[in-house]
Amino acid sequence: MSFYTSLSGLQAAQTELSTVSHNVANVSTNGFKKSRTDFADVIASSFSSDPTKSVGSGVVVKANQQQFSEGNLKTTGSALDLTVSGDGFFTVKTAGLNSSTAYTRNGSFKVDPTTHNIVDAQGSALLGYPVDAKGNATATGAAGLTTLNLAQTSGTPAATGKVALGVNLYAPATVPTAAFSATNAASYNSSTTSTIYDSTGKASTLTNYYVKTADNAWTVHSFAGDTELSVGGSKTGTPVTFGTDGKISSPTTPIAYDAFTPATGGLPQTLTVDLSGSTQASSAFAVNTRSADGATVGELSGVSVDAQGIVAASYSNGDTVSLGKVALANFTDPTGLRQIGDSYWSSTGVSGQATLGAANENGFGSMLSGTLEGSNVDITEELVNLIAAQRNFQANAKALDTASQISQTIIQIQG
Incomplete structure (x- = not known):
């Protein structure tokens, strides 16, 4: 025995x-x-x-x-390196034909170059909940889970139709003797540049050249890129006059230019330039106000994850879009989870079904971005x-x- x-x-x-x-x-x-x-x-x-x-x-x-x-936390600086500080597991959809829902504490994520989903090293997609403009989740439970996708662009392109410029022209300026030419700086007194967009959202430059012709009298030439814009078929420039008080007396309405086809492409567009906010004074030339409508399509320039797990993307056009909220899972008895490899667990009858929620909610820990949770193995103890x-x-x-x-x-x- x-x-x-x-x-x-x-x-x-x-x-x-x-x-x-x-x-x-x-x-x-x-x-x-x-x-x-x-x-x-x-x-x-x-x-x-x-x-x-x-x-x-x-x-x-x-x-x-x-x-x-909890294992030791390691700072990485990558916005998509995430850690749950406290209770909770990340929820992922495993890759492959037999995809299933799995749970992990390994928060090392990246953007898939093909699908633009947020995935881990094994290609499993991080799951979360869609959110509204204020970052509030618009779905709950397992049925509301969705992959978190980083859209590569944001915004709808719109052609520029209106430009407003308020400039101060230098009253003591001398009248140029050379005939106006955009390539000859001696033929004009001052210039301004403004960004405009074509119908596809591509940017180009509107340049206005200011030429003094007499006391209180100027001419404005406008160029879209290298092409001078015309008014009524004429490219001789638009006269601008000022009163003795320095306030603009003409034109009293925006200058309406003929339709032109931008060099950047897109459909033909018309443009108006409003100079009503301009003045003439003895002080130096200055741009006091400048605005233009139109919009470009923003390219993805960055991503961030806050303490509530809200994933936000920023774009080159200034847009910041909340893409979703990272979903967390918790269990009645985590020790009953089944290990399935690659730092994944699946639920069992012992662990109970997953309770889903988000960071900082009741029963879930907080979310840390730019850090990873290491192993909780103490090598000396082992x-x-x-x-x-x-x-x-x-x-x-x-x-x-x-x-x-x-x-x-x-x-x-x-x-």
Whole structure:
């Protein structure tokens, strides 16, 4: 009987050695949770057995208990490196034909170059909830989960139709002697540039050249890119006059230019320039006000994740769009989760079904961006456990050897 008792001890010690070795091997795995081997003694007895004379029959592995204490946090600076500080798991949709919902504490995410979804190193898509303009989730539960996708553009293109300029023209300026030419700086007194957009959202430059022609009188030439704009078919410029008080007296309405086709492409467009806010004074030339309508399509320029798990994308046109809120999952008994590899877990009857929510909600931890949760393995502790498991194995092997020697002695006596 002692052979089998020692054998059970050897098997149990071997299991503990495997568990500790697995912990040590994953000391650098982000989001890894160590396990602990728990044992129970084996007693064979009945109601008629004398409890003072019962002898144990060995040991069994009761459980490999997962330890969900939080690992050390590592700062990375990447906005899509996420950590749940406290309770909760990231929810992902695994890649492949047999995709399923899995849970992880490894928050190392990136943008898939093909689908533009936020994914982990295995290609599993991070799940979240859609949000409104204020960042409030518009769905709940498992049915409301969706992949978090980073749209590469934002906004609807619109051609510029109106430009307003309020400039101050230098009253003591001299009248240029050279005929006006945009390429000859001596032929005009001042100039301004404004950004305008074609119907596809592409930007170009509207340049206005101001040429003094007499006291209180000027001419404005407008160019879209390298093309001078015309008024009524004429490209001689538009006269601008001022009163003795320095206020503009003409034109009193915006200058309406003929339709032109932008060099950047798009449909032909018309443009008006409003100079009603302009003045003439003895102070230096200055642009006091400038505005223009039209819009371009913004290109994705950055992404951020706040403490509530709201993923926001910023674009080159100034738009900031909330794309969704990262979904978190929690369980009645996380130690009952099934490990399925790649730092993933799946729910079981022991763990219970996932309770879904978001960061900073009841029962869930906070969200940290720019950090990763490392393994919760303490290498010093595990090496001590490894030595202890080795000693246990050696002791059981010695007990087995002793039982063998006793049996050999008995056989020799009988012989």
